Amino acid sequence: MFGRLTLDAFKHEPSQNSAVFMMVLTGIALIGLISYLKRWKWLWREWLTTVDPKRIGLMYIFVALLNFMKGFSDALMMRLQQALSVGDSQGFISAHHFQEVFSAHGTTMIFFVGMGVVFGLMNLIIPLQIGARDVAYPFLNAVGFWLFASGAMLTFISLAIGKFSAAGWLSYPPLSGLEYSPSEGVDYWIWMLQIAGVGSTLSGINFLVTILKMRCPGMTLMKMPIFVWSGLCAMVLVIFAFPILTATLYMLTLDRYLDMHFFTASGGGNPMMYVNLIWAWGHPEVYILILPIFGVFSEVVPTFSEKRLFGYVSMIWALVAITVLSFLVWLHHFFTMGASPHVNVVFAFMTMLIAIPTGVKIFNWLFTKFQGRVHFTSPMLWFFAFVLNFTVGGMTGILLSSPPADFQFHNSLFLIAHFHGMVIGGMLFGFFAGFTYWFPKFTGFFLDEKLNRYAFWCWMSGFLLAFMPLYMLGFMGATRRLDHYEASTGWHPLFVLAGIGALIILCGASIQFFGLFWSIFHRKKLWDHSGGDPWNGRTLEWSIPSPPPIYNFAIVPTVNQIDPFWAIKRGEAPPVEKKYEDIHLPKNTPFGLYIGVLTMFFGFAMTWYIWWLAIISFVSIIVCLIIRLSEKNEHDIIPAEKVKEMEAEHVRGPEAV
Amino acid sequence: MQKPIKPVFYMLLFTGLILLVIFLMQPFAIFKFYGDIDVLFPKGIIGLEERNLFLIVQALMLLVIIPVYILTFVFSWKYNANNPKGKYDPDLVDNSVAEYLWWGIPLVMTLIIAALTWFKTYQLDPYKPIDTNKKEMKIQVVALQWKWLFIYPEEQIASLNFMQFPKQTPLHFEITADAPMNSLWIPEMGGQIYAMPRMRTELHLIADEVGDFRGVSANISGEGFAGMHFIARASTDEDYHQWLSSAKQSSKLLNFEEYEKLAAPSKNNPVEIFQLKDENLFNQIIKKYMHPKE
Numbered sequence: 001m002f003g004r005l006t007l008d009a010f011k012h013e014p015s016q017n018s019a020v021f022m023m024v025l026t027g028i029a030l031i032g033l034i035s036y037l038k039r040w041k042w043l044w045r046e047w048l049t050t051v052d053p054k055r056i057g058l059m060y061i062f063v064a065l066l067n068f069m070k071g072f073s074d075a076l077m078m079r080l081q082q083a084l085s086v087g088d089s090q091g092f093i094s095a096h097h098f099q100e101v102f103s104a105h106g107t108t109m110i111f112f113v114g115m116g117v118v119f120g121l122m123n124l125i126i127p128l129q130i131g132a133r134d135v136a137y138p139f140l141n142a143v144g145f146w147l148f149a150s151g152a153m154l155t156f157i158s159l160a161i162g163k164f165s166a167a168g169w170l171s172y173p174p175l176s177g178l179e180y181s182p183s184e185g186v187d188y189w190i191w192m193l194q195i196a197g198v199g200s201t202l203s204g205i206n207f208l209v210t211i212l213k214m215r216c217p218g219m220t221l222m223k224m225p226i227f228v229w230s231g232l233c234a235m236v237l238v239i240f241a242f243p244i245l246t247a248t249l250y251m252l253t254l255d256r257y258l259d260m261h262f263f264t265a266s267g268g269g270n271p272m273m274y275v276n277l278i279w280a281w282g283h284p285e286v287y288i289l290i291l292p293i294f295g296v297f298s299e300v301v302p303t304f305s306e307k308r309l310f311g312y313v314s315m316i317w318a319l320v321a322i323t324v325l326s327f328l329v330w331l332h333h334f335f336t337m338g339a340s341p342h343v344n345v346v347f348a349f350m351t352m353l354i355a356i357p358t359g360v361k362i363f364n365w366l367f368t369k370f371q372g373r374v375h376f377t378s379p380m381l382w383f384f385a386f387v388l389n390f391t392v393g394g395m396t397g398i399l400l401s402s403p404p405a406d407f408q409f410h411n412s413l414f415l416i417a418h419f420h421g422m423v424i425g426g427m428l429f430g431f432f433a434g435f436t437y438w439f440p441k442f443t444g445f446f447l448d449e450k451l452n453r454y455a456f457w458c459w460m461s462g463f464l465l466a467f468m469p470l471y472m473l474g475f476m477g478a479t480r481r482l483d484h485y486e487a488s489t490g491w492h493p494l495f496v497l498a499g500i501g502a503l504i505i506l507c508g509a510s511i512q513f514f515g516l517f518w519s520i521f522h523r524k525k526l527w528d529h530s531g532g533d534p535w536n537g538r539t540l541e542w543s544i545p546s547p548p549p550i551y552n553f554a555i556v557p558t559v560n561q562i563d564p565f566w567a568i569k570r571g572e573a574p575p576v577e578k579k580y581e582d583i584h585l586p587k588n589t590p591f592g593l594y595i596g597v598l599t600m601f602f603g604f605a606m607t608w609y610i611w612w613l614a615i616i617s618f619v620s621i622i623v624c625l626i627i628r629l630s631e632k633n634e635h636d637i638i639p640a641e642k643v644k645e646m647e648a649e650h651v652r653g654p655e656a657v
Numbered sequence: 658m659q660k661p662i663k664p665v666f667y668m669l670l671f672t673g674l675i676l677l678v679i680f681l682m683q684p685f686a687i688f689k690f691y692g693d694i695d696v697l698f699p700k701g702i703i704g705l706e707e708r709n710l711f712l713i714v715q716a717l718m719l720l721v722i723i724p725v726y727i728l729t730f731v732f733s734w735k736y737n738a739n740n741p742k743g744k745y746d747p748d749l750v751d752n753s754v755a756e757y758l759w760w761g762i763p764l765v766m767t768l769i770i771a772a773l774t775w776f777k778t779y780q781l782d783p784y785k786p787i788d789t790n791k792k793e794m795k796i797q798v799v800a801l802q803w804k805w806l807f808i809y810p811e812e813q814i815a816s817l818n819f820m821q822f823p824k825q826t827p828l829h830f831e832i833t834a835d836a837p838m839n840s841l842w843i844p845e846m847g848g849q850i851y852a853m854p855r856m857r858t859e860l861h862l863i864a865d866e867v868g869d870f871r872g873v874s875a876n877i878s879g880e881g882f883a884g885m886h887f888i889a890r891a892s893t894d895e896d897y898h899q900w901l902s903s904a905k906q907s908s909k910l911l912n913f914e915e916y917e918k919l920a921a922p923s924k925n926n927p928v929e930i931f932q933l934k935d936e937n938l939f940n941q942i943i944k945k946y947m948h949p950k951e
Contacts, residue, residue: 095880168877174854175837180879265855265946271838272853305736308750314760336840337851338858341782348774352767359763360756362725367755369732371746376737387729388672395718402774404781405711407848408696408704411840411875457671464675477695477844479875484883489871490693 003609004184009162013097015077020160049588051138052550054442056145057123061435063152064116067108070155072509074105076502079466083499087487098483099166100185104155106169107189111196112152114289114423117431119148119200121292122207122231124442128541128548129225131216131557136209138586139628140202146596147199153600154192154607158185162608165189168481170278171252173263173271178256184607187256190249191603197245204238207231216540218559222316225539225562226309229316230295233323234288240327241284248277272337279330287326290422291319293430294361297386300379300433301365303535305372308563311364318357318364325354335403336410344403351401358394362387377535378452382433385460389425393418396471414474417467424463432459432512440534441546445523451515458508466501469494538566543576545650551583551638554647580640580647587636591628595621695844695871700891701864703781703847710777714770721766783850783860787827793861794822797939798832800839800852800874802922803881810936814904815911817919817929818887823897824867830860835920835942840875843889849875855946864891881924888928904930913941 012020034040047055081098085091093101123145127135135141158164165185167176176186211232215224224232251262252274261267263274302309309315331339331347365383374380396418400406409415439447473494478485485491519526528534533542540557541548543565555576557564567573598617605613638646692698699705736743779785786793797808807820822828832841834852842849846862864870872887892900911919911931916938935941 095883099877099880099882166880172838172876175877175879180837265853266948272856306738306745307747310749311751311756313751314756334851336849337853338783338856340784341778345775345778348778349771352771352774356760356763356767359721360759363755363759366725366728366732369736371744371749372736373738373743373745374733374736376733384729384733387725391722391725395715395722398718398770399711399714402710402714402770403778404707404774404848405714407781407783407850408707408711408844410849411842412696412844457667461671472694475694475696477842477871477873479842479873481877482883 001610003605003611005161005608005610009184010160013093015093016097016159019073023156023159044590045588048593049590051142051586051588051592053123053127053135053138053141054548054552056141057120057125058442060116060120060123060145060148063149064113064120067112067116067152067155068509070159071105071108071113072506074101074108076506077101078105079495079499079502081483082485082495083492085484086492086495090484093483095483096166099168099481100164102481103165103168103171103185103189104158107165107193108155109423110169110285110289111193112148112155114427115196115200116148116152117427118234118289118292119144119203121296121431121434122203122235125438125541126207126210126228126231127214128441128544128552129228129539130211130214130219131540131553131559132210132214133552133556133583134214134585135206136214137206139589139592141206142589142592143595144199144203144206146592147202147599148196150596150600150603151192151196151199154188154195154603157600157604158188158192162188170282172278173252173255173274174265176252177264177271178259179264186252187607190253190256191606194246194249194253195599195603197242197249200238201242201246204235204242208235208239211235216553216557216559219564222313223559223562223564225295226298226312226315226319227292227295227539229319230291230293230298233319234291236323237284237288237291237326241281241288244277245281245285248274248281251277275334275337276330279333280327282333283330284326286422287322289427290430291322293427293434294319296430296434296437297365297383299539300437301368301383302372302563303437303537304375304377304380305369306375306536307368307372308538308566309364310367310370311360312562314360315364318360321357322354325350325357329354332401332406334410335406341403348401348403352398355394355398362391377436378447378449378456379433379437381453381456382429382436385456385463386426386429386433389421389429389463393421393425396421409474411479412474413470413478413480416480417470417474420467420470424467429459432456437535438541440528441532441541441548443523444546445519445526445528446534447519448515448522448526451511451518455508455511455515458504458511462501462504462506462508464501466498466505469497469501473498533565536569538563540565543568545647549646549650551585551643554578554580554583554643580643582640583638583643584635585638586634589628589631591624594624598624699845699847700866700868700870701846701862703787703862704845706777706781707848710773710781713773717766717770721763781848783848783858785861786829787861787863789825789827789863791826793827793829795829795831796820796822798830798841798852799939799942800832800834800836800841800878801920802836802879803874803885803924804926805841805872805874805885805887806916806919807887808933808939810933810939812901812905813933813936814901814907815931815933815938816904817931818926819890819928819930820872820887821890821892821897821900822864823894824864824891827861827863830862831939832858832860833939833943835945837878838876839878839885841872842875843870843872845870846889851876855943857943864889867891867893879922881922884925905932907932910934911938913938916942 078101081091081093163183163185165171167181167186171186171189174180211228254260255262255264261269263269263271265271298309329347329351332351335344400409400418436447436452473491476491478491532544532546557576561567568575598621602614602617697708699708795811799806804818806817808815832852834854839852840849841852846864850858850860868891870889872889874885907930909931912934
């Protein structure tokens with residue numbers, strides 16, 4: 001009846017039990033709170049069934065935030081274990097559990113925090129910046145989100161029921177094969193990635209088409225804001241890279257479920273094929289995460305320098321160059337495989353080429369400040385930290401891309417310090433900049449600037465303290481993923497230092513979290529009274545009220561240059577003519593949510609070999625799709641009169657919220 | 658928007674402090690932990706070459722990064738909105754000379770680094786024998802769950818989690834795994850190479866000095882992975898021969914049947930020395946994967 005699911009699946013180590021307990025408690029508290037406030041109907045109508053990209057974007061970021069808490073607890077556990085587990089002491093968790101923790105940390109942070117943040121920003125910003133009222137495929141977009149959310153839910157379920165994979169975040173075979181990992185952990189990993197990955201592909205298609213087909217009149221490709229360009233490049237990467245992941249995971253699934261031998265050495269399969277395939281997806285994935293952040297800074301820096309972006313065309317070519325090159329470098333993740341120098345040298349060269357467009361971007365941003373008026377708001381502080389950390393990360397990246405040097409750094413903590421420098425110092429700091437920058441647009445009030453600054457300094461110093469020692473540990477020959485080491489190695493003081501750094505980051509993250517609630521409670525004081533343009537913005541999203549009405553633009557703008565809103569403000573372009581029209585918008589639909597929940601059941605059933613549930617949920621997904629696709633009346637019409645009323649009403653104060 | 662308080666100042670102070678601490682700490686740290694910083698102070702020519710490449714590339718990269726740092730601070734300072742002296746020109750959006758310059762400079766730097774890498778990649782190819790007049794020594798390495806087996810086919814011995822060899826003698830490793838993939842790394846001697854089931858990879862290393870070097874497994878291979886390290890002992894010729902003759906007296910014999918017992922998963926294994934009774938053991942281990950399992 002329940003496949004491989006037995007009562008044993010609920011037995012865990014104490015540290016995990018407390019996490020499960022906290023999770024269940026939080027869940028009950030949330031349900032209680034919603035019931036107490038009688039918000040279930042509101043939740044259903046406004047959020048769960050919505051197809052509005054603004055709402056979906058916020059939900060992406062909410063899910064990413066939940067996962068960040070989990071991924072960050074994992075990180076703290078690793079730091080604690082490595083600070084404690086030296087010599088005779090074995091630390092506070094077992095080796096196997098430690099391996100689950102770092103596998104979960106990587107999986108969570110990349111797939112459910114990184115991707116969540118990227119698609120969250122895409123949903124929120126892209127339609128507004130291209131002057132569109134909606135995305136190209138609103139339902140597809142909703143399905144994409146719900147698949148992402150159901151994958152994320154599976155990570156939480158795996159915490160409570162059964163074990164997670166202990167094979168690292170990329171699960172190289174043969175370790176991830178049935179022979180060495182017979183339990184359900186790798187299956188959980190496969191299905192949560194498979195589900196979230198399909199969701200990403202769908203969302204990628206939606207945004208590619210949105211950007212190509214939904215731009216307002218006059219906005220040619222070379223007049224798009226850089227954030228949209230970066231989104232376009234990232235979505236091209238999503239569409240080309242994620243099918244590789246899907247195919248690779250299917251082959252691993254077949255190996256594990258049907259005893260095939262794609263990657264099993266003893267059956268004529270080749271595990272190294274998996275390593276190639278997973279990085280053919282994995283390297284573009286890194287750029288899927290970072291390209292939109294380049295876009296964010298290309299919006300933030302000019303706005304707070306009161307200047308246009310320096311070298312707009314250069315910037316676009318740099319983005320495109322990175323997009324193309326990112327598919328040609330995957331082998332640099334395993335120079336140590338024993339390929340001949342002919343092979344290694346080509347990939348080393350390709351990797352180094354990426355440094356050129358990336359360097360160009362840094363110079364363009366710097367020279368945007370040149371002869372500008374730089375305002376040091378917190379987004380600019382994040383940019384500052386970004387430049388300092390990202391250049392160091394870039395330098396160590398070049399070092400790693402040189403095969404002979406890589407032989408001494410591969411899989412050492414030097415590598416860990418490098419990519420955390422890129423992902424935290426690059427992606428996460430960039431997201432914080434973007435989040436602070438666009439927050440008033442979607443809520444109507446600011447985040448508390450003072451708390452932002454405190455958080456910033458904690459993050460910055462905590463990050464340096466947590467990761468600079470890792471470079472040194474790499475030099476000392478410390479490899480990644482160690483749950484224990486001998487005292488004679490001399491690593492202990494540096495691991496303790498890194499642990500302290502992680503605690504300072506915890507302070508920073510807590511201040512941000514607190515700051516979010518603080519700002520919500522004090523929103524009247526922090527209200528943005530500028531009518532939707534608090535930062536003297538340049539692009540179309542600042543030309544409409546905040547928070548934007550459901551239809552975004554009452555009048556679809558016409559654009560004839562880069563930075564159209566800035567042009568209007570400077571008198572270089574005519575102001576928008578107020579002529580209202582009927583607006584068609586897609587109706588809410590619960591089928592995205594249904595499909596998400598059913599997929600979660602499907603993933604869970606497949607993980608535990610509960611075949612009847614897998615079949616039922618799979619058939620139900622198909623039925624849901626058929627019902628939804630045969631609906632005739634998908635649109636609501638907002639008449640012109642109503643639009644006029646809504647626009648008048650939108651000039652309002654904090655009392656209305 | 659709240660008025661910003663001099664953040665550039667803070668940032669400058671902060672970065673300055675960190676740099677100061679790093680610069681002051683560095684001589685101390687290197688003096689104190691000299692023996693532990695294996696990658697920067699290697700004991701073999703291969704490791705040394707790899708270290709030197711690292712230092713050269715690092716220096717070249719710093720030529721670009723330091724100006725970027727300086728520009729970051731100068732521009733933030735000079736064009737701060739609170740600084741009335743900064744010129745303001747909102748329409749300065751391109752300058753072809755400047756842009757050629759920063760497409761060009763990284764391109765030139767990259768080409769220099771790439772050329773150097775090209776040359777060094779061939780020179781330091783792990784499959785390339787080391788050019789000395791001494792005859793190289795062959796050691797076959799098998800990554801197991803969770804221990805390293807070293808087979809000396811010419812000397813007819815084998816050892817577990819320990820290997821000894823004379824200094825200044827080129828070592829030729831042949832590497833495979835009879836377990837999840839792993840990676841053989843002796844940081845003080847030089848770079849690593851993967852150990853994979855059914856595959857045979859090669860690595861050439863040499864130790865210039867006498868010493869005990871820590872060998873590690875650099876790729877996650879399952880539960881006992883953290884305890885899977887070994888000692889690589891470079892000794893004088895006499896010490897080596899002494900060890901060799903005592904090893905040949907070992908009461909433990911290693912043939913394929915004994916090997917199968919040894920290969921069963923175990924953690925934190927102590928050092929063991931065997932007499933090798935099957936010269937072809939290494940090939941047989943690879944062959945295990947050449948036909949489907951029953």
